[in-house]
Amino acid sequence: MHIAEGFLPVTHCVAWAAVATPFVAHGAVAVKKQLKAQPETKLLLAAAGAFSFVLSAIKIPSVTGSSSHPTGTALGAVLFKPPVMALLGTLVLFFQALLLAHGGITTLGANVFAMAIVGPWVAYGVWRASRGAGASMDLAVFLAALLGNLATYVVTATQLALAHHAQGLVQAWLTFMGLYAPTQVPIAVIEAIVTVLIVRALSKIAVPELQRLGFLPEPAQPVAQKVGI
Structure with a gap:
């Protein structure tokens, strides 16, 4: 779940934005370097961003009254490394908040930290x-997508618990985790499977x-070329 407008105090919104900003700035530099060094990967970079946008826009109602969704950030993280996903994830979250009312502008920093920073780094x-x-490769991609997704929701639950803990911080965290778990665990498994299938397809095309x-490893050079014949 993206944290919606009004669910975090202003001080928390400012604090999470301050924490996320250096990562996003670093991500912008990383994307610029990537495109300059390997411009031929531009379409693949765009595909990684689009994959995250589409998957994380799918909101699935939870039996507990909350909602859950995939994140799609593991693909870009394992292909381009996490700093790139900090920028791509921020763009994804910004346009989802602006166009789909999924998440919020004031809570953008918190959502970026959970989905575009922690999730990709864990993955x-x-x-x-x-x-x-x-x-x-299949197992590694599966585990990366699975645990990257779940890490995002652990952070989101922590952010909400820090903001709403009248019953005690630990109890609040357990409550928020319990709201997500019934739908988030199977969604994380499905996302992991889908990510493996996407990686398999990319490995062919x-x-x-x-x-x-x-x-992927570079093709082995012929023996004659290696010895200079």
Whole structure:
């Protein structure tokens, strides 16, 4: 769930915006460097942003009265690294708040921190750790998308608990986590599966771009070329 207008005190909105701003600024620099160094990955970068926009715009009602949705940020995180997703995620959240009334402008900083910063970094960390441990690409992508999604909601629940904890901070956090869990856990699993399928498709149709990004290994050079024959 994107936190909607009015759900956070003004001081919290300002604080989360201040925390998120350096990450977004760094992300803007990262995107600029990426496009300058590898302009041929422009379409893939746009696809990663579009994937996040479409998935995170799907609101699914929760049996608890809340709503949940995928985030779609793991794809861009594992392909381009998390700083790029800080900017793309911010653009996604801004236009969703402006055009779809999904989230809010005043709560943009909080939503950016949860979905465009923490989620991608967790996804990328899980991806790197899984691949380093010898996991297959499919399994590593699955775990990255699954845990990146769930991390986003843990942060959102924490943000809401910090703002609304009359019953005590721990109890408030458990309450908000309980509101999300019934729908968010299966949604995270579905998002992970979809992300794996998208990566599989890209691995067939965008091989050169993925190789330049280091996501796929470069083709082995012929022995004759290696020894200079």
